[in-house]
Amino acid sequence: MSLPAQPRIAFLASSTPEAQAARQGFAKVFGDHAPEEADVLCVLGGDGFMLHTLHRHGALGKPVYGMKLGTVGFLMNQHRPESLVERLHAAEAAVLKPLEMAATSESGATVRLLAYNEVSMLRQTRQTAHLRISLNGQVRLEELVCDGVLVATPAGSTAYNFSAHGPILPLGSQVVALTPIAAFRPRRWRGALLRSDTVVRIEVLDGHKRPVSATADSHEVRDVAEIEVREATERTVTLLFDPEHNLEERILNEQFTT
Structure with missing residues (x-):
């Protein structure tokens, strides 16, 4: 430069x-x-x-x-x-390289946001969230019962991700961290390291009873039905x-x- x-x-x-x-x-x-x-x-x-x-x-x-x-x-x-x-x-x-989140609400509206640190999903009420996780179109975790889950970039891996016991990622490593927040079931699942070009889809199960919000850095979308997270290749x-x-x-x- x-x-x-x-x-x-x-x-x-x-x-x-x-x-x-x-x-x-x-x-x-x-x-x-x-x-x-x-x-x-x-x-x-x-x-x-x-x-x-x-x-x-x-x-x-x-x-x-x-x-x-x-x-x-x-x-x-x-x-x-x-x-x-x-x-x-x-x-x-x-x-x-930021992440791009496409969050679809229970009403069917879709909001697209960028995240330089992380994209996170969090329960909105006292009840735990029930989530299904798919990678590149294949279901990898049928049901995750938790307070939430996040996808973190290397630059953001030392922030909320690290506080949730996720790994710190070297800059330029071309990977992202998928980290659960207070996972209850499966209790031993500690998350995953994914290639940065992985498309992560997280669906909310029983969202009307167990509402979930999604956040890209500090921008929040309430009552989401699902989100899709991918690397923003053009930004x-x-x-x-x-x-x-x-x-x-x-x-x-x-x-x-x-």
């Missing part, structure tokens, strides 16, 4: 006072361009705001460089006001990281954190 010597930067900040103050400071020094006109997007906030930015501006195809000014910053670099242009030129690129995003703390190294380090 190559940037101009003096790149046009769009500064996007979360609503916190710290992020807004940092945005004003950067804009005074470097100017501030609209995302559509910029060479690079500089995101100021936490991981939640980074995901919000990717969903809103990912289709522009602009590289994204984040600085941590929020609670969680796994997808962010350290916030340092100095040497921003030098850091941008030295940054290493990580190309992420990628490029995140930029300082060489000393790139995303691949962070994911590797997470596997050795006690």
Whole structure:
């Protein structure tokens, strides 16, 4: 990836006072361009705001460089006001492929959403969810009784997936994690590692009695009848990281954190 010597930067900040103050400071020094006109997007906030930015501006195809000014910053670099242009030129690129979820509700409507971290299904009431899982058109699990199930990308495997005891996936591994959430039956099923081009279909059994919601990152669809999840082959995003703390190294380090 190559940037101009003096790149046009769009500064996007979360609503916190710290992020807004940092945005004003950067804009005074470097100017501030609209995302559509910029060479690079500089995101100021936490991981939640980074995901919000990717969903809103990912289709522009602009590289994204984040600085941590929020609670969680796994997808962010350290916030340092100095040497921003030098850091941008030295940054290493990580190309992420999101998942595409097609969720069909009990009413028959279909909603399509992207997920850079994970797609999840969760029970809406106190009653457990009953789900059927098919891979590439073949039923692999006739009935999973659980609180939910998720499909995670490598970049998202250290988030909700890891909290649900799913595996951490190396960046670029071309696999996704299928992880149950509080599985009751079959009790010993711990999930599966799947090729990233696998089409995952999850059907809700007895959805009127046991309603289930589906979520792509933070976007939720209620009362779903089934979802289909696949890799979004026509959409990628490029995140930029300082060489000393790139995303691949962070994911590797997470596997050795006690």
